[in-house]
Amino acid sequence: MSKSPSGGEGERGEEMVVPLSMPPLPRKQPKQARSIALVSALKQGGRRILEHEGREALTALNLAEVSGVAISSIYEYFPTMESLIAAIFDDYRHEVGQELLAAIAALPADATLFDGILLVLRFGLDVHHHKASLDPQFCIRSTRYDELVRLDLVEAGRSWSAGATPALFERFAGQIRVKDEAKARYLVHQTLLTLPRAMLLEHPDYLTQDDTAWMIARMLHGLLGGEEEGA
Template sequence: MSSRKYHTAPDHLHIEVPARPRKQPRQERSLKLVDALKTAGWEILEKEGREALSLERLSVRAGVAVSSIYEYYPTMESLVVAIFDDFRAEARRRLVEDLQRLPPGTKLFDGILLLLRIGLPMLHKWVQIDRELLVKSSQYDELVRLDVIKPEQYWTSMATDALMERFPDEVLVRDKAKARFMAFHTILALPRAMALMRPEFLIEPDTELLMGRMLYVLLTSA
């Protein structure tokens, strides 16, 4: 009888969902309070690092009582998640605006490189700030991407759509839906894999070119 041992897959996969805010602000006063917390939290994270972000430091820096902080953010992780979400949303907004402002005659490949120059350093920055949270968020986001679980908000292919709309004369693929799908998942999954396993790749100069060539072929191969 063989002594070889086999490892079977677990019946249930347990993924820890990143902490979320307790509630969303509605009134002007609460909006200003939450904005002050996010601003102070970001300043501490960027200048001093994740370990420096404590409830007491945040309270003093933002000028917000501890009880009011708990009302919206039950843990520091929930605040960092909210800051990260805002950071990503701002990067997407900036990308679309920068694509629209490109001068006439700009080529698709230049637009792709612009996308990567915004997105790749953003991920690298968050690896440096809070790698533990990035790992947790990435595990959850990957299940969302693969449609294993349903999120509160669905992914949108904003970057891919913006490229295809800005450079319609160069996107000559026969099946645009397929190209959109493949480019979208390349933009999402490959940088995330680098962030988790080889974060130094995110800021190496040739990474933009290598990924850019991949995306260009996906969007132009007739």
């Protein structure tokens, strides 16, 4: 039985059960330029509604008005609003992944390994907090599903050829002092991947606390052989 997002129990001593299921998929994938533009308008409109009006405002009627797409066309591609949210989340994850890699590359020449780690952590924690603000319950469900993907219990919907860990190791190669680099990469990757997810599921308040990223950054910096950074 799953506990509530805060890690505690629900009212009357009963634990809240969060259903675990595969994120809903679009009814079909757009292939022609017109349909690709239509689906893009739906995802942009849906995201705008989530960010400015909230999850309850994401209805077919409101989406049609905001996106300029007929309701019949909405259901042609997205049978439920959750399938649209899943597509929005997937695009958002890809978008911020590219932004993060660009931010690592753009760090000044005198940036330290600690600076890079802290950047990645602050970026990642903010992403999880933002996703939770768009649709808390869906975010919890999709995060639990992502953990199944990580454990190879289900097949990933999209594979990633690059990420923050290899970017950090390449950018700060001269500052990393470890005997077993493969092991260090694994530990860093798993920490960056799973700790923010655990916080979202169990202690979402940690995501926005100022010292959270700094505490984890100190841990990873020490793991990679760096000297302690000041507070």
